[in-house]
Each structure stands twice: as structure tokens, then as C-alpha cells.
Amino acid sequence: MDIQILLAELHHQLPEFTFFLIFTASQIPEILEEVEDQMTTPNLKEIQETYARDGVVLLKNILTEDWLERLRAAVDEEVKKGERYFAYKNMREQPGTFQDYCLTSDIGRRVAEVAGSSWTSLMFDQLFVKEPGTKTQTGWHTDQPYWPVVGPIMTMWIALDPVDPDNGALEFIPGSHAWGAKYRPFKTDQLGAFLHYLEEDNPEYSDMPDFEAERDQHRVIHFDMEPGDALAFDGMIVHSAMGNRTSTRRRRGYAIRFACEGATYQPRDTVTEWLHDPGMADGSAFRGEKFPLVYEAA
Numbered sequence: 511m512d513i514q515i516l517l518a519e520l521h522h523q524l525p526e527f528t529f530f531l532i533f534t535a536s537q538i539p540e541i542l543e544e545v546e547d548q549m550t551t552p553n554l555k556e557i558q559e560t561y562a563r564d565g566v567v568l569l570k571n572i573l574t575e576d577w578l579e580r581l582r583a584a585v586d587e588e589v590k591k592g593e594r595y596f597a598y599k600n601m602r603e604q605p606g607t608f609q610d611y612c613l614t615s616d617i618g619r620r621v622a623e624v625a626g627s628s629w630t631s632l633m634f635d636q637l638f639v640k641e642p643g644t645k646t647q648t649g650w651h652t653d654q655p656y657w658p659v660v661g662p663i664m665t666m667w668i669a670l671d672p673v674d675p676d677n678g679a680l681e682f683i684p685g686s687h688a689w690g691a692k693y694r695p696f697k698t699d700q701l702g703a704f705l706h707y708l709e710e711d712n713p714e715y716s717d718m719p720d721f722e723a724e725r726d727q728h729r730v731i732h733f734d735m736e737p738g739d740a741l742a743f744d745g746m747i748v749h750s751a752m753g754n755r756t757s758t759r760r761r762r763g764y765a766i767r768f769a770c771e772g773a774t775y776q777p778r779d780t781v782t783e784w785l786h787d788p789g790m791a792d793g794s795a796f797r798g799e800k801f802p803l804v805y806e807a808a
């Protein structure tokens with residue numbers, strides 16, 4: 511039957527029902543637009559599940575062209591200081607592109623979405639630039655033992671160049687964030703290779719196994735990335751980064767560390783005293799003047 515004849519017949523027999531159908535159909539594009547507006551991250555459910563299960567998930571294309579260009583320019587300006595690999599951190603404390611990106615872009619909301627958290631606060635940001643020929647692998651480690659915080663922490667590691675195993679892809683042991691292991695922090699050389707342990711007497715920690723030597727006993731994954739892609743990963747996941755063995759391809763990574771709902775302040779005598787805030791009570795929610803809220807659900 512022709513659709514118009516069918517509708518006329520329906521309208522004749524059930525006038526209220528056809529009115530409802532036509533009303534609903536006319537609203538569908540609007541409803542879809544609204545849903546897309548609310549979700550900055552497509553496939554959100556799948557992404558949340560992967561993040562919860564593996565402790566790491568790839569988010570495609572989270573930067574606008576404008577942010578990509580601005581962040582690249584800011585990185586290039588920053589590295590003119592000639593600091594060592596790990597030393598480019600907390601740029602977000604100074605007015606400028608890094609601060610603007612952390613505080614005014616949609617990044618906080620994305621973090622909250624992926625973590626399923628009602629709020630997100632900014633802990634600090636850090637640059638990891640591996641120039642061509644930087645062959646040193648960044649040793650296997652977990653991040654959170656270095657920081658005065660317990661509970662859910664997420665890093666967003668944003669690629670500003672194409673990244674693959676040739677120029678320094680990050681590697682992860684999926685699921686290791688949920689092992690319950692607390693690995694002792696350690697001092698590294700300029701490029702992140704192991705030198706010696708810190709907090710040797712702290713019984714809370716166990717020594718880091720030699721994951722490189724035993725890598726065939728684990729599932730090790732890496733991600734090829736395009737500029738503007740980000741890896742969201744848990745503060746407790748075991749990870750490392752390959753060296754850059756290319757002669758021409760830079761690898762600029764911009765990492766931002768966020769606290770999520772449930773994260774609390776726990777000052778410890780660790781390598782990151784600069785993250786201590788004497789104004790914050792031990793055990794309080796990890797948010798405040800030093801760690802500003804960048805997203806809170808309405």
C-alpha cells in the first residue's frame with residue numbers, strides 16, 4: 511500500500527496515533543543532535559568498558575585543528591629551554607596555551623566521560639618529546655606511586671605527531687592497573703631509563719619486575735596514533751615507551767594528569783613534593799586551589 515494512503519487510512523481510524531507518529535518523526539533529528547552534543551566521545555559505552563577493563567583506551571581525533579596547531583607551537587617554544595626529557599612539567603601553571611587548553615577546552619569533560627566520573631580536577635601536565643635518534647626506551651613503570659594521591663587518576667597523552675613503534679609508541683600491559691600491585695618508584699636517567707629505587711624502606715611497595723625481560727609472559731600492546739589522537743590511561747597501569755629510532759620523525763606527546771571522583775590527597779615523602787599542598791587535608795577529595803576542578807556534572 512502507498513505510504514500516503516496508509517497514513518490517510520490510519521489518520522481516519524486513529525487520528526491521535528498519526529498525530530503522535532508525525533510529531534515524533536519531526537523531532538528525531540533534533541533529539542539526535544542533542545545526544546551528540548552531550549557526548550563529546552563517540553562509542554562512549556565501548557570506550558568506558560575498554561578503559562575500565564584494560565586501563566587504557568585510544569580516543570581518536572580529540573583535538574580541533576586550532577588546538578593542534580597551538581599546542582605544537584607551544585611545545586616547540588617550551589623545548590627551546592633545553593631541559594631534560596622529564597623536566598617539562600606543570601606548564602599549565604603559567605598563563606598561555608597549555609593553561610588555556612587544560613582549563614577551557616573540552617578535555618576535562620572527556621576525562622569525566624571516559625572514567626564515568628561526576629568531576630575532574632587537574633593535577634599537572636607534562637611534555638614528552640622524543641627527538642629523532644633518541645634510542646632510549648622509557649623503562650616500564652606505573653605513575654601513581656610518584657604522586658600524592660590515591661584513587662582514580664587518568665592521564666590523557668595527546669599525540670602531536672604521528673606515533674608508531676619506529677618513533678616511540680607507548681606500550682602497556684592491559685589490565686595491570688587492576689592487579690593491586692604497588693610498584694616502588696625509581697629514579698631514572700635523563701631519558702627515563704632505570705637508575706635506582708626510591709623509598710627503599712617503604713614496605714607498601716614491591717620492586718618493579720623486569721617486564722622487559724619477561725615481556726613474552728604478558729600481553730603487551732601499543733597504539734599507532736595520528737596527531738590529535740589521545741591515549742587515556744590509568745595511573746596504576748604498567749607502561750613504557752619505545753625509543754625513537756627514526757632519523758627524521760619527531761614524537762611530541764603532551765600528557766595531562768587528572769583526578770576523578772574518589773581520588774583523595776595523600777602526601778608522602780616521594781619524588782613529587784612539588785605536588786604537595788599544605789592547605790589540603792590528608793584524605794580530602796583531590797580538588798582545590800592547586801588542583802582546580804575542570805569539569806563537574808550539572
Ligand SMILES: O=C(O)CCC(=O)C(=O)O
Nearest residue numbers: 638648653667751763765
Ligand atoms: O611519552 C613517554 O615517553 C612516556 C610517557 C609516560 O610514561 C607517562 O606519561 O606516564
